[in-house]
Amino acid sequence: MTVVPKTPDSAAVTDVDEPDPADGSVLVDGLLLGICGTDVEIAAGDFGSGRGGSDWMVLGHESLGRVVSAPPGSGFAAGDLVAGVVRRPDPEPCPACARGDWDFCRNGRYTERGIKEADGYGAQQWRVDPYFAVKVPPELGRLGVLTEPASILTKAWEQVDQVGARSWFEPEHVLVTGAGPIGLMAALIAQQRGYYVHVLDRATDGPKPQLVKDLGGEYLNDLSDLKVVPDVVIEATGNGKLVLDCAGLLGPGGIMCLTGISPGTDTIDAAMDPLTRQLVVRNAAIVGSVNAGKRHYAQAVDVLAAADPQWLGRLITRTVSLERWTEALEKGPDDIKVVVDLSGESRPKS
Structure with missing residues (x-):
């Protein structure tokens, strides 16, 4: 190739x-x-x-x-x-x-x-x-091809944990934006950790809604349908407006990890002063995460091995x-x- x-x-x-x-x-x-x-x-x-x-x-x-x-x-x-x-x-x-x-x-x-x-x-x-x-592991078989994309998310969650360790941190609600492979892997890890999972994506049919529901998560097409305050946001779209909208949703001590990169060049008008004030007074944090280290690959194998192989196969x-x-x-x-x-x-x- x-x-x-x-x-x-x-x-x-x-x-x-x-x-x-x-x-x-x-x-x-x-x-x-x-x-x-x-x-x-x-x-x-x-x-x-x-x-x-x-x-x-x-x-x-x-x-x-x-x-x-x-x-x-x-x-x-x-x-x-x-x-x-x-x-x-x-x-x-x-x-x-x-x-x-x-x-x-x-x-x-x-x-x-x-x-x-x-x-x-x-x-x-x-x-x-x-x-x-x-x-x-041989039992993973062809699903082992998901190791590298899963490593991106094991690193992202490690970043969330490290930022969260600055104070008491026991997240309950996780919002994932984007239901592509990266977003669904983020949701899988959140589910394995016992968090309530909410996934936002534009698709209204196809396999994505059911994959999220089969994790026990809530599938959303509009951010306004989210009825909880997310403790963690894993952003997997790279859409600038969505990043800003999600930043404004973070609760006290909330963390948003950016994993998506958009190839676009769109510009947006944003009221940054109120958003900055909100992030500061809530001790909220936004962190970017790219690529993965060797330990994240090993962690990714563990995530895949613990998952339902039929669910993984549908990815x-x-x-x-x-x-x-x-x-x-x-x-x-x-x-x-x-x-x-x-x-x-x-x-x-x-």
């Missing part, structure tokens, strides 16, 4: 060389590759950069593969299911990267598989350093073959998570 970075309409199926041993000592057969909005934007030519000296880049960062070979002492063996970590620290680590917090890189010189200066996991075979591989709404992978870039009306079958083991679905 290749693109020419910053070149629209360059997405293609390409024969490439064997994976570079410099990418890692663990050789992996690619099984599934999840597609997200970042991949769509890279394929549209909006951003992205390949490894030095190459005109093209292997796309894909939501990985699931099966180990072909691994060195002794690596912690991996042939047949293991694995997901690859996306981000790598910069070559001369900043203080955050040096301690393993590359998701908090201070100088921007990190690399990211399939996004920034490194080939991704969208290939029939790939390599990974053992440190940047996460073992997926994967379409599977396309490697030969037709560009079809995954076009989102259908009922799509939640579209995945590419890299191996031919999963029957393509229309």
Whole structure:
């Protein structure tokens, strides 16, 4: 699965060389590759950069593969299911990267598989350093492709917990904005924690409303229908107006974690002085969260393993073959998570 970075309409199926041993000592057969909005934007030519000296880049960062070979002492063996970590620290680590917090890189010189200066996991075979591989339990099977998106939310919830620890913090009501894969993962974790879950999304039919209801949550199409004061908001749309509206709903000590990024450039008029006053007097906090560290991948595996596998399986709404992978870039009306079958083991679905 290749693109020419910053070149629209360059997405293609390409024969490439064997994976570079410099990418890692663990050789992996690619099984599934999840597609997200970042991949769509890279394929549209909006951003992205390949490894030095190459005109093209292997796309894909939501990985699931099966180990072909691994060195002794690596912690991996042939047949293991694995997901690859996306981000790598910069070559001369900043203080955050040096301690393993590359998701908090201070100088921007990190690399990211399939996004920034490194080939991704969208290939029939790939390599990974053992440190940047996460073992997926065999009972998860193909659902292990959800590990990377789930890691985004385990980090986001960690951020909420860390901010909440500034004082007494026992949240009850959680509002999630957006019922895509990220929003539904946020709702799943909230449900696993025993919180009351409220999910806002524009879709009025399709699978989203029932998925939320099956978590025991409330599904909303309009923010005015929310009848409680949220203790936590997980914002997964990136819509600026919605961010401001939700900020105004936060109760005392409330926390909003921003996980969504909008590709738009809309501007809005906002009465910021009253909102700022409200945030200050309520000790409310807004924090952004991007990417994930290695521990968040391990936590994501735990979240997935604890979930109802039938519910998780309904998040994967379409599977396309490697030969037709560009079809995954076009989102259908009922799509939640579209995945590419890299191996031919999963029957393509229309």
